[in-house]
Amino acid sequence: MNVAVCVKQIPDPAGELALDPSTHTLVREGKLILDDSDSYGVEMALQLVESAGGGEVTLVSMAPNNETSGLRTALAMGAAKAVLISDEALAGSDALGTAKVLAAAVSRIQPDLVLAATESTDGYTGTTPVQLAELLGWPAVTFAKKVEVSTESVTVRRQTEAGYDEVVSPLPAVVTVTAGVVEPRYPSFKGIMAARSKPVEELTVADLGLEASAVGAAGARQQVISVQAAEERKAGEIVTDEGDAHQKIVAYLEQIKVL
Amino acid sequence: MDRIWVLAEQRDGEPSTVALELLAAARSFAGAVAAITWGSGAAEAAATLGEHGATKVYDAGELGDSLPGPRVAAAIAALVAAEGAPDAVLVGQTYDGRDVASRLSARLDRPVLTNVVGLSSEDGALVSEHAIFGGTRVLKARFTGEGPGIFLIRAKSFAAEAAGGGAPEVVSIELPDTGATDGAKVKGRHEEERSGPQLDEAAVVVSGGRGLGSAESYALVEELASLLHGAPGASRAIVDAGWVPYSHQVGQTGKTVKPTVYIACGISGATQHMVGMKGAKNIIAINKDESAPIFTIADLGVVGDVHTVLPKLIEAIKAHQ
Incomplete structure (x- = not known):
């Protein structure tokens, strides 16, 4: 069982985020980290490979400036190797452009299964994995709460509005994993040391045989018109609980006729 | 704008709330608003969709044990090929809506604008609004290439409101066989017990x-x-x-x-x-x-x-x- 995991390296969400004043795209110049959302896919992939009794986990990532710090985190967790696509032509790519790049990379790797997060933390479009599946001509099962694999199929509990569906898909397939379904392991010291020498294959748009016009800002075919301050909500009354704050809440709920 | 299509999920004849919200938005921008729906109960749902402003309802029929993504997207792509591209396709950002919009985007090779929380019309084109940086800023965007523009819109962005429309024209369309992409099958549906209202509907x-x-x-x-x-x-x-x-x-x-x-x-x-x-x-x-x-x-x-x-x-x- 060979599993590829799409991982995104993003600016630290706890830090200050900024938009480029001319392109209105997120500034990604500083150090990038592994998106927390992707740690669940990496963990799930490692567990599936372990339960299958063989195979390996390959990371696939698209990032500016040949950034690998986030990849090293996932390699330290136990992934065997990574494919990194980095190219100036990719700046400003949208979700579909990203899916085209990932599809070309996945076609080279030929895994049995591709895992991804339901959405990234920074862009959170949540469309790339299924666009990737459509470009590959594969089935996809999104919003997985539980994943099991056999040699020929993957069985998924898929989140629905009402509860969940039990979905079985032949392989290869794309599965997106919701957060919290497995507990991502912390990289061990040994893992961190080993990650330094694990192979990261660096590719460009040309290496993948893609036209530069299909990806990047040119391929995105969308434009930010403006960015403005939103209407602000004002803070109301703030009280410190001295044993009677619950009465304040009850009075407030009465006032707005909820009670 | 001439034509807007709205993806209308429905269950047992009852359209999803977000579908009705999108119809309210669509009819304020376009003269002809069509809804695309599927599954058992689609005929009953059509009446409600008409009341909310759909003048035409495309009924794709029974999906069986397929997931909606591949085949509903293929049905919409076929409709685009047969009738020409509408100005926009509005899709509620639900579990299934996201799958359909993503598949349709790759099929038609058109981008998707996601997490839309508002729409307006400028120079005859739809402009989308997005809440960014924790909702402290509003970003406005538009498509620059050929249509149709695909918009994934968050629930509660518009108020659903009946328009007093009559019975819509109901047109049956095919759910194409998409081969391998339709390989995933639903083997069982489980409803989780919920005593209260749905999270995004609750007061x-x-x-x-x-x-x-x-x-x-x-x-x-x-x-x-x-x-x-x-x-x-x-x-x-x-x-x-x-x-x-x-x-x-x-x-x-x-x-x-x-x-x-x-x-x-x-x-x-x-x-x-x-x-x-x-x-x-x-x-x-x-x-x-x-x-x-x-x-x-x-x-x-x-x-x-x-x-x-x-x-x-x-x-x-x-x-x-």
Whole structure:
């Protein structure tokens, strides 16, 4: 069982985020980290490979400036190797452009299964994995709460509005994993040391045989018109609980006729 | 704008609320609004879709055990080929809606604008609004290439309103066989028991965060929500920690809620959470940390421990009732 995991390296969400004043795209110049959302896919992939009794986990990532710090985190967790696509032509790519790049990379790797997060933390479009599946001509099962694999199929509990569906898909397939379904392991010291020498294959748009016009800002075919301050909500009354704050809440709920 | 198509999910003849919200938006921009629906009950759903402004309803028929994504997207692509591209396809950002929009995007080679929370018309084209950086800023965007523009729109962005429209023209369309992409099959459907309203429909939402300290304490949130006939929600932190399922998550990567009152218990107010709940009419926050960002948007902020305040609040409400 060979599993590829799409991982995104993003600016630290706890830090200050900024938009480029001319392109209105997120500034990604500083150090990038592994998106927390992707740690669940990496963990799930490692567990599936372990339960299958063989195979390996390959990371696939698209990032500016040949950034690998986030990849090293996932390699330290136990992934065997990574494919990194980095190219100036990719700046400003949208979700579909990203899916085209990932599809070309996945076609080279030929895994049995591709895992991804339901959405990234920074862009959170949540469309790339299924666009990737459509470009590959594969089935996809999104919003997985539980994943099991056999040699020929993957069985998924898929989140629905009402509860969940039990979905079985032949392989290869794309599965997106919701957060919290497995507990991502912390990289061990040994893992961190080993990650330094694990192979990261660096590719460009040309290496993948893609036209530069299909990806990047040119391929995105969308434009930010403006960015403005939103209407602000004002803070109301703030009280410190001295044993009677619950009465304040009850009075407030009465006032707005909820009670 | 001439034509807008709305993806209308329905269940047992009842269209989803977001579909009706999108019809209300669509009819304010275009003369001809069509809804695309499928599954058992589509014929009954068509009447409601008509009342809400759809002049035409495309009924793709029974999906069987297929997931909607591949075949519904193929049906829409076939419709584009047969009837020409509409100005826009509006899709509610639901579990299935996202699959359909993503597949359609790749099929037609057209981008998708996602997380749309508002629409306007400028120079005859649709402009989308997006809440970014925790809802502190509004970004406006538009498509530059050939249509149709595909918009994934968050629930609660528009108010659903019946337009008094008559019975729509119902047109049967085919769900094409898409081969390998349709390989995933639903083997069983499980409904989780829910005593109260749906999270994004509830008038009262009580949410818990990391300040609860443990998964067990989430029971306090559930009890308060149930007493107020509301729905329990959660911050991303406790979903990531595995305390509650993803379906409870409120925020950027979860659901948008706009209840009459939102009660945040032990939630600090990360930007990613606030963007999903700052549209609530009233916000009450309980948090130990007086510098928690949630207090900057709360109408009533209580600096205190949820473990002391919530049990007393629950008792007081029980006594009140």
